[in-house]
Amino acid sequence: MKCQNPIVVPKAIEFLIKVYYNLDADMDAHRISIQDGLIARCMEIIQSNKDEEGLVVRVIEILKHIMQEAERKGTAGVKPHNSLLKGELLDRIHIKNKASPNVSSLIISIYSNNTFWDFKK
Numbered sequence: 001m002k003c004q005n006p007i008v009v010p011k012a013i014e015f016l017i018k019v020y021y022n023l024d025a026d027m028d029a030h031r032i033s034i035q036d037g038l039i040a041r042c043m044e045i046i047q048s049n050k051d052e053e054g055l056v057v058r059v060i061e062i063l064k065h066i067m068q069e070a071e072r073k074g075t076a077g078v079k080p081h082n083s084l085l086k087g088e089l090l091d092r093i094h095i096k097n098k099a100s101p102n103v104s105s106l107i108i109s110i111y112s113n114n115t116f117w118d119f120k121k
Contacts, residue, residue: 042063094106
Protein backbone atom coordinates (compact mmCIF):
# COMPACT_ATOMS: atom_id res chain seq x y z
CA MET A 1 0.00 0.00 0.00
CA LYS A 2 2.92 2.33 0.53
CA CYS A 3 4.80 1.52 -2.68
CA GLN A 4 6.29 4.57 -4.40
CA ASN A 5 6.71 3.03 -7.88
CA PRO A 6 3.72 4.11 -10.03
CA ILE A 7 4.16 1.10 -12.33
CA VAL A 8 3.89 -1.42 -9.48
CA VAL A 9 0.78 0.01 -7.79
CA PRO A 10 -1.83 -0.84 -10.49
CA LYS A 11 -0.35 -4.30 -10.94
CA ALA A 12 -0.43 -4.93 -7.20
CA ILE A 13 -4.07 -3.81 -7.00
CA GLU A 14 -4.97 -6.04 -9.95
CA PHE A 15 -3.21 -8.99 -8.30
CA LEU A 16 -5.01 -8.36 -4.99
CA ILE A 17 -8.40 -8.36 -6.71
CA LYS A 18 -7.57 -11.55 -8.61
CA VAL A 19 -6.55 -13.29 -5.39
CA TYR A 20 -9.81 -12.37 -3.66
CA TYR A 21 -12.16 -12.93 -6.61
CA ASN A 22 -10.73 -16.02 -8.30
CA LEU A 23 -11.04 -18.51 -5.49
CA ASP A 24 -10.80 -22.28 -5.79
CA ALA A 25 -14.04 -24.29 -5.87
CA ASP A 26 -13.20 -25.61 -2.39
CA MET A 27 -13.54 -22.06 -1.07
CA ASP A 28 -17.03 -21.45 -2.54
CA ALA A 29 -18.68 -21.80 0.87
CA HIS A 30 -16.52 -18.96 2.18
CA ARG A 31 -16.43 -16.81 -0.96
CA ILE A 32 -18.83 -14.09 0.23
CA SER A 33 -17.26 -13.76 3.68
CA ILE A 34 -13.75 -13.55 2.17
CA GLN A 35 -14.79 -10.85 -0.29
CA ASP A 36 -16.74 -8.99 2.40
CA GLY A 37 -13.62 -9.14 4.57
CA LEU A 38 -11.63 -7.34 1.87
CA ILE A 39 -14.25 -4.61 1.61
CA ALA A 40 -14.46 -4.26 5.40
CA ARG A 41 -10.66 -4.00 5.64
CA CYS A 42 -10.64 -1.30 2.96
CA MET A 43 -13.25 0.67 4.90
CA GLU A 44 -11.23 0.31 8.12
CA ILE A 45 -8.12 1.63 6.38
CA ILE A 46 -10.04 4.63 5.06
CA GLN A 47 -11.50 5.40 8.50
CA SER A 48 -8.22 5.09 10.39
CA ASN A 49 -5.97 6.85 7.85
CA LYS A 50 -7.95 9.92 6.82
CA ASP A 51 -4.82 12.08 7.02
CA GLU A 52 -2.83 9.95 4.56
CA GLU A 53 -4.30 11.06 1.25
CA GLY A 54 -2.19 8.77 -0.93
CA LEU A 55 -3.19 5.68 1.04
CA VAL A 56 -6.87 6.58 0.97
CA VAL A 57 -6.72 7.14 -2.80
CA ARG A 58 -5.17 3.69 -3.29
CA VAL A 59 -7.80 2.02 -1.13
CA ILE A 60 -10.54 3.79 -3.10
CA GLU A 61 -8.85 2.50 -6.25
CA ILE A 62 -9.11 -1.03 -4.82
CA LEU A 63 -12.82 -0.49 -4.11
CA LYS A 64 -13.28 0.78 -7.66
CA HIS A 65 -11.67 -2.40 -9.02
CA ILE A 66 -13.94 -4.51 -6.78
CA MET A 67 -16.98 -2.79 -8.29
CA GLN A 68 -15.66 -3.32 -11.82
CA GLU A 69 -15.15 -7.01 -11.09
CA ALA A 70 -18.70 -7.29 -9.77
CA GLU A 71 -20.01 -5.52 -12.88
CA ARG A 72 -18.10 -7.91 -15.09
CA LYS A 73 -19.36 -11.09 -13.43
CA GLY A 74 -22.72 -10.05 -12.02
CA THR A 75 -23.68 -10.82 -8.46
CA ALA A 76 -25.86 -13.68 -7.27
CA GLY A 77 -28.26 -13.67 -10.19
CA VAL A 78 -28.45 -9.87 -10.43
CA LYS A 79 -27.66 -8.64 -13.91
CA PRO A 80 -24.52 -6.53 -14.37
CA HIS A 81 -25.21 -2.81 -14.85
CA ASN A 82 -24.04 -2.79 -18.48
CA SER A 83 -26.56 -5.50 -19.40
CA LEU A 84 -29.34 -3.53 -17.67
CA LEU A 85 -28.49 -0.57 -19.89
CA LYS A 86 -29.05 -2.68 -23.01
CA GLY A 87 -32.68 -3.25 -22.18
CA GLU A 88 -34.83 -6.09 -23.41
CA LEU A 89 -33.68 -8.23 -26.34
CA LEU A 90 -36.06 -7.86 -29.28
CA ASP A 91 -35.47 -11.04 -31.25
CA ARG A 92 -36.30 -11.85 -34.88
CA ILE A 93 -37.54 -8.51 -36.11
CA HIS A 94 -38.49 -8.75 -39.79
CA ILE A 95 -37.76 -5.74 -41.98
CA LYS A 96 -39.04 -5.81 -45.55
CA ASN A 97 -36.37 -4.60 -47.92
CA LYS A 98 -37.76 -3.02 -51.08
CA ALA A 99 -34.55 -1.14 -51.92
CA SER A 100 -32.50 -4.15 -53.02
CA PRO A 101 -33.78 -6.77 -55.46
CA ASN A 102 -31.36 -9.40 -54.09
CA VAL A 103 -32.57 -9.33 -50.48
CA SER A 104 -36.32 -9.43 -49.85
CA SER A 105 -36.21 -8.98 -46.07
CA LEU A 106 -33.86 -8.70 -43.12
CA ILE A 107 -34.18 -10.49 -39.80
CA ILE A 108 -32.45 -8.75 -36.90
CA SER A 109 -32.09 -9.02 -33.14
CA ILE A 110 -31.48 -5.82 -31.20
CA TYR A 111 -31.77 -4.53 -27.64
CA SER A 112 -34.59 -2.11 -26.88
CA ASN A 113 -32.28 0.63 -25.58
CA ASN A 114 -29.90 0.59 -28.54
CA THR A 115 -29.54 3.75 -30.56
CA PHE A 116 -29.34 4.11 -34.30
CA TRP A 117 -25.56 4.27 -33.93
CA ASP A 118 -25.55 0.83 -32.27
CA PHE A 119 -27.76 -0.53 -35.03
CA LYS A 120 -25.43 0.87 -37.68
CA LYS A 121 -22.46 -1.03 -36.26
